[in-house]
Amino acid sequence: MSARPAKREPSKAAAIFEDADATLLDLVDNILTKGVVIDAEIVLGLAGVDLVYVRLSALVSAADKMRRVLSQ
Amino acid sequence: MSPLYLYAVLGAPPTAALGAGMLDEPLRLIDCAGVFAAAGELRAPPALAPDVLRGHDAVVRRLAAATEAVLPARFGAMAADDAELCEQLTRAGDGLREALVRVAGREQMILRVYSTTESLATVDAPEPAVVSPDSGPGARYLAERALAQRAAADVRELTPLRPVFDRFVVAERVERHDTRPLVASVYHLVARGTGGAYSAAVDEAARELSGVRVTVSGPWAAYAFAPALG
Numbered sequence: 001m002s003a004r005p006a007k008r009e010p011s012k013a014a015a016i017f018e019d020a021d022a023t024l025l026d027l028v029d030n031i032l033t034k035g036v037v038i039d040a041e042i043v044l045g046l047a048g049v050d051l052v053y054v055r056l057s058a059l060v061s062a063a064d065k066m067r068r069v070l071s072q
Numbered sequence: 073m074s075p076l077y078l079y080a081v082l083g084a085p086p087t088a089a090l091g092a093g094m095l096d097e098p099l100r101l102i103d104c105a106g107v108f109a110a111a112g113e114l115r116a117p118p119a120l121a122p123d124v125l126r127g128h129d130a131v132v133r134r135l136a137a138a139t140e141a142v143l144p145a146r147f148g149a150m151a152a153d154d155a156e157l158c159e160q161l162t163r164a165g166d167g168l169r170e171a172l173v174r175v176a177g178r179e180q181m182i183l184r185v186y187s188t189t190e191s192l193a194t195v196d197a198p199e200p201a202v203v204s205p206d207s208g209p210g211a212r213y214l215a216e217r218a219l220a221q222r223a224a225a226d227v228r229e230l231t232p233l234r235p236v237f238d239r240f241v242v243a244e245r246v247e248r249h250d251t252r253p254l255v256a257s258v259y260h261l262v263a264r265g266t267g268g269a270y271s272a273a274v275d276e277a278a279r280e281l282s283g284v285r286v287t288v289s290g291p292w293a294a295y296a297f298a299p300a301l302g
Contacts, residue, residue, distance in 0.1 A: 023289065026182055027125040029257070030295035035146035036081055037300065038160040 074113035076100075076157055078149040079131045080293070082108040083141030083172040091134060094118070094127030104158035107168060110135050111157065117148040132293045141176035143168070143298040164299065171299045174243060179267050180297065181290035183237075183258040183274065185229050189283045227256050229284040236277040240270040245296050253285075259296035267291035 079093065082101075085108055090099035093112030102109040110131075118124050128147055136142040151157035161168060227246055243261035262270050271288045278286040 024122055024125075026289045026292065027122075027129055029182075030144070030292055031125050031128055031147045032120075033146070034295040034298065035144045036078065036149060036298045037146040038078060038149045038151055038157065 073153045075115055076102075076109075076111040076151045076153065077114040077117060078145040078151065078157065079110045079112065079128065080135050080145055081143040081161060081168065081172070081298075082110055082135060082139050083176060084108065084139055086110075086135055086138030088134075088138040091131075094124060094131055099131070102154050102157060104161040107161055107172065109157050109161060111151075114150075117150065120147070129293075136179075136293045141172040142293055143171055143175060144293040144295050145298075146295075167299045171297065175261065175294040175297050177264050178242060178261045178294060179264050179291035180294045181260045181262055181267055181270055181288060182292065182296075183230070183256075183260070184254060184287045184289075185227065185256040185258065186253040186285040186287070187229075187255050187283065188253065188285050227258065229255070229281070230258065230286070232281060233274060233277050233286065236273050237270060240266055240273075243297060261294060261297055262291075264291075 077093070077097075079099070085101060090101060090110060093099050093114070095112070095114065095118060097112040097114055099110055099112050102111060112131075125147065129144075132142065132144040136144075151160060227248075237260065240262045241260045242263065245259040247257045247259075249255055249257065260270070267290050271290065274286065274288050278288075
């Protein structure tokens, strides 16, 4: 019996992004990182957000910006 | 007087009743020298949760449906009272008014660009904008625009789609990401009511792309085209 080529599994990161609730990701992106802000003390605690990809999205967004800042 | 939670800055009073905020608090419209803040009396921002984000966005959408120019606020934008809120908005001056003109009668669409290849040969992140710390909001806006234009030129993955969406787009903001598979987010300002046609056109054209996957969402209020204040 010939072995069938193993189906390539998407990476965990790809799966998270591709399966994510895009609307919720956009909500997080729009409302947490954009828009008019008049006070720097924004509550960024994610307690109670029980969706892992939401947490990842917020961190991903912050992390790549932070990396650029730190490299300057 | 209770602290105020800002939902949006409006260019004119809405044509419908303000209604209630996301926690059923009454909303107030505060006239700050010709720009209008839509705010609810809340002691602090609520704990962050998906339903809270949806509630915030629902209030912004309701306001946008009742007036032409809306700059949505970021989650957690608070002021101690009317005077502090107006002071912040007044300090923003022309930058805020220009932004209100820019978003009037428009809505925001979002493209997410995902790489579907294993290659690491992605585009380079643009150089950061150089702005003096003493710069005003106008100079900061122009620097951000210049940065966005450089970044847009670098989103080579979208080049085949440009003839498709350019006819809809009146303003563009691009953010590169270092986090594959997501490589860029592109925010487009389009005329209100054209988001559906934009989405259909981009969806159809994006199916022909190779090595990249593009998702479309919207219409949204113009979150990505609101200025930083202060």
